[in-house]
Amino acid sequence: MDRRAFVLAALALLAPAAMAGKAPPLMLAEVYRRGLPLADYWVSEKYDGVRGYWDGKQLWTRGGERIAAPAWFTAALPAIPMDGELWAGRGRFAHAVSTARSDKPVDAAWREMRFMVFDLPASPGDFTTRLAALRKLLPITEAPWIVAVPQLRATTDEDLQALLDKTVRMGGEGLMLHRGGSLYRAERNNDLVKVKPFEDADARVVSYVPGRGKHAGRMGAMWVETEDGKRFKLGTGFSDAEREKPPAIGSWVSYRYNGTNPSGLPRFARFLRERPDLGD
Known part of the structure; x- marks a missing residue:
């Protein structure tokens, strides 16, 4: 299947639910428990913002509400589904929410926002394969606010706790674990795990x-x-x-x-x- 055919098939499969005003088909996280085998997990910062789902044409919230982003903010996004977080920086959840929920986009507010992309729901293969595809798509020179979430390999419980402590001291909310061998499933499961101090x-x-x-x-x-x-x-x-x-x-x-x-x-x-x- 060529790239154009794949994009069209992906949009036909995933976009209608969101475009009909329903909640988009998102993977949801379980809570981390010590002892989880970490060998096949990637770890990244958990961004304290608004979950954003790009269906190839439009941004939606986790609850299925249309996000009225300025045209310039999304103009460079590829026409394939992307899962991420609309983020205004550490400790700025209120700004992210008010900006994403505004019916009339305010350019000044959106200039402080980033779309932190962590997955490609419609891309084939497991998470490690999808991550490689994401790293080829991003960054986009003309849209530096569209960012591929940095991912590192997880190691031990102790190292994970040390990274969590460091992230929280710097003002972060926590960490996310993505199992490398997982397919994208629109449900809550242990392929995606959140690690927080509470x-x-x-x-x-x-x-x-x-x-x-x-x-x-x-x-x-x-x-x-x-x-x-x-x-x-x-x-x-x-x-x-x-x-x-x-x-x-x-x-x-x-x-x-x-x-x-x-x-x-x-x-x-x-x-x-x-x-x-x-x-x-």
């Missing part, structure tokens, strides 16, 4: 609990539901402003926790932040 996850807000005492007249806690249907209450981690104006019912939030109890519910769960980039 455990976190996302859940949808389903209801509120009225506050008492010093929180009387505002939100005291919220009930949330995970992707697999588990419900639990988040009552800590909120600022006074967030209790006065809590995330809307139906919206997504991130929470931190310390392991799980026998029922599978998170232990010591506390609110981390709202996740408008995960909205439907």
Whole structure:
């Protein structure tokens, strides 16, 4: 199959779901556990931004919302699907979210953004093969904001922890592990693993609990539901402003926790932040 035929076939396979406003078919990460065999994994920084899926013509969020990027930002992107992170730099998650979710792109804001590309979902072969193809596509001289995520080989748990500590000290969020022999599967699996100094996850807000005492007249806690249907209450981690104006019912939030109890519910769960980039 020649390059043009491959591109057309890939777009026909992957683009329609996103272009119909549905969530694009993305690979999602599991959480790292010590003892995972690391011999076939690549490691990279975990960028704290907005997941961006380029379907060959248009950028979409993980939740399936169209991203109104300026024409100049995407003009040089190849006409094949690309998976990555729209990133504004370490510690600038809020800027990345507000920029990516704006209906009217602001050039000044987008000049501070980069598209950190870590995979080619429609390219043939395993991740190591796809990575080689990505490195041939990028960088693009006229679009230095389109960046191939640097990937190194993982080694031992101890070396991985040392790299994590260094990344966090520099303001990074954590690391990502990609199994070299993995195909791109649009599901959550151990071929893609996140490594962070704490455990976190996302859940949808389903209801509120009225506050008492010093929180009387505002939100005291919220009930949330995970992707697999588990419900639990988040009552800590909120600022006074967030209790006065809590995330809307139906919206997504991130929470931190310390392991799980026998029922599978998170232990010591506390609110981390709202996740408008995960909205439907």
